[in-house]
Amino acid sequence: MAETAKLLGTKGSPYSHRAEVALRLKEANFEFLHEDLAHKSDMLLRYNPIHKKIPVLVHGEKSIVESLIVVEYVDEAFDGYAILPSDPYERAMARFWARYIDEKVIPAFWMSCWTDGEMQKGFIAQAKETLTTLEGQLKGKKFFGGDSIGFVDLAAGMVAFWFGILQEVAGINLLNEEDYPVLCRWADDYCSIEPVKESLLDRKLLVAHFASKKEKIFATKAPVYD
């Protein structure tokens, strides 16, 4: 449909980023509506009453929520760039690794940043293992998707851009070139892709944002992405 889609999101959120990059890869007509998560809009509450979270894609009268569900929807509903591969087995692998990122990679890294003492040591050990496993998936390939970015690259966007920022604010050094040369090279390549670049906030701004929320995040462990 030629109708302009609306993406409710925030530039600070890696989940919103996934949806935005998907739309940009498809060269879709869309309007980015910036949500103030401290004062959620009527539109957000209407289109995502269950979770009240971003991103929300509004396409025609329909709304689609949950970042990876949005990405799959965009891949299927819009022509052009193939975000998921066409082979069923390759698709299964892409979905598996995207889930792995959400269930293992991100939580371990996040908790490594915002805990201390013995608890932090435990999370750091977990995070290192998950990063190693993730890096292993890149062997011989430029991107997780192969020669061009795909579903897993989008899912890993947080790793590429946000992880460096979060660890800087938290004062730890987990994801570095010495320990993860392949993953760091991928991160640079991913962030250089035009549609990705267009969706990323200025790094300094994001560092300042997380630095200002540091105490709150440390206390609650809950992300604050706006």
Added chain:
Amino acid sequence: MAEGKGDLKLLGLWATPFVMRVRMVLEQKGLKYENLEQDLSNKSELLLKHNPIYKKVPVLIHGGSAICESLVILQYIDENWSKTGPPLLPSTPYERAIARFWTAYIDDKLLASLKGILMAATEEAMTEKIADTYAALETLEGAFKKCSAGKGFFGGDSIGYLDIILGSLTVWIRVLENISGAKLLDETKVPLLVEWEKRFLTADYVKKVLPTVERLEEYGRARRANIG
């Protein structure tokens, strides 16, 4: 009958809903597979080799290639054998997104509250989890109304993805009703789901795969007995 790469093996466990859902879809599609029951207290070489990341079931091994995570497996079966048997996921991108959304809701919220009932160590915890379960089921009642659009299943005229996902929890819900004493699928609260369940349970492949309440209750009570 294996499209593409070879024969099918399923590493599973009869009592877990994640495995039940895969078996139901394999049966629904009429696919031949070797069902290999696993002992999760003593994990097999095959399991550790094919699911090194999570070491969990289900694992579908298709001609030597492993696919893990129940939802990934279900979509793989649907896409790889798209011309065999009925389609599992709905036909439009939007309906597929809705099915995926409610699947995630079931696997996050409903499963958590059901597990909470099973593992509740105190009366208070049990009461809380029962309330959570009611809330989740009432939300799903609303989802059923929208997705079914007046037809018999979430998938419309026939059993689809979301029916299988929720359907894989039906025996556990019965078991937890017996354990907790609370009527969870209560016709005064969720009448549409109660009727849906009756329809769901008539399918041959569902009857073949789902364990009896008695057998699962014995298993469930044994797990409860092991709580601290």
